[in-house]
Amino acid sequence: MAVMAPGSLAPVFEPGFFSSSPVHVALIVGGVVAIVSGVVGTFTVMRGQSFAGHSLADIGTAGGSAAFLVGISPLYGFVAMNLIAAGVMEMIGIRRPRGRDLATGIVLGAALGLAALFLYWDTTHSSTTGATINVLFGSIFELPSSLVPVIAVFSVVATGIVLVAYRPLLLSSLSPDLAATRGVPVRLVGIGYLIALALAVSLSAVTIGAILSTALLIGPAATALRLTKRAVPAMLIAAAVGVAATWLGILLAYDSYDWLPRHQPWPVSFFVVTIVFVSYLVTHLYVGRSARHRRHPVAARVA
């Protein structure tokens, strides 16, 4: 937001929140991304792949900055880079709990090196210094509406994979051994899930930035899984929390223009992240306390 051209700010701040077309696009795209992130993120949290989910947002930066360099939409660069990265993580060994952390870390380190190179070329070869910030932070108010159909297709594919593979995915996330004895192709399901994750993260990182991508993938899902252990209600709660946080964040960012005498909008990402963080913290403290009560044998019997 800090480096947005003054010209592009003007249409956003026409009087009236609901009559502004960039706000409309932001509300629709933000809502769609929050729903996809909630559905995919529930399994990310269950499978303990938060690091991979976050890393893909950063890794995609290498693809995004390469796409920027050759002049195509960063979205395609993100998707291509993330699919490659997901493949390498799978090869190094993201399946085993002990290898997961390292597989993600090695791929992230290598991709960040590439990002450093491409971003350097972006900043030296193009006259705008905003390239780095655009690719790194994204901006929900700068979405061209021509990207909306592409975003819709990727959203459908990512949620489609999760919903079609729902039963084997759930079983192999909760207990890989049990799933294997029941004939679930655990490794194939894992690869399918990584593809869904790569698509969902590319989508959200390009449209709303890497920070919000991780916030909406992990925060609402972790909050929902504090409230219920059942997968479908958890996905619904996660999607609802994500959409609420996104819309409230956009509204607050819109209003914040008048908060300080400098008349500068506060970033959407700050508001959304804060809402997501606080909602997790509330359930964390609340559920944590009631769980402590339940552990007491008498309290457990009464409950």
Place this chain on the structure above:
Amino acid sequence: MFSGFMVNAWEAATIVAVVAGVVGFFTVLRGSAFAAHALPNGAFAGAAGASLIGVNVIVGLGVFALLGALTIGGLGRRARQDVATALAIVMMLGLGALFLSMTTEYAPEIYSLLFGEVLGVSSNELLPTAAIGVLSVAAVFVLYRPLLLSSVMPDAAEARGVKGRQMDLAFLVVIALATTMAVPVVGSLLIFSLLIGPPAAARSFTDRPLHAMGLSVGFALVTVWSAIALSFASNLPIGFFVGAVSASSYAAGRIWAARRRTGRAP
């Protein structure tokens, strides 16, 4: 290549590589890669905040790195550590976005904090770097035995009275220290590569902890030295070479380990 301002670069990079090799050994052993990514990245927000209110950047980095470590440690007590880490990093980055929106610092400054500016290290930056570096290496050696035990055999460690939670938190603080030291000189993305790549490679070559730690320091030194030389010769960013060299050394380690395994089994 070894004259004038370049001497500072060689010295700063050497200090960072030694610290990263030592701290990174435990980062890989404990599976703390996510924290090693989150703290330097999130602390970057502290630097933005510090420049906003006109305080020394190192203070901002240190405060945010410590706050991040405490948040991860605190939330991680009753939740999965990876979820706690993800929430901590997005909260710090969200604050960073807010600070950046209020400052007039532009892209090049941010780029240098993320990707480092080792060629621009000044002599008076070297002293704090060295001091905090010594502190974090000393912390690792003071904690060496309990840290190793709780990383390798958590149950045996608990039985001997080593609290896993306390070790987690203590090690997060060590990563926070290493972060504060390294980010101003090499940038937040580069310190992450150094904390993961060389130690992961070293582990493929030996199973003995002290040997692996020594090897990890060696790899880290080779990585930064060759990265500086290549960056100087080609005029491309050093971050790219650090990423490339550490990923290649990890790949070499994996290949070597695989060869040895197939060689032993007839």
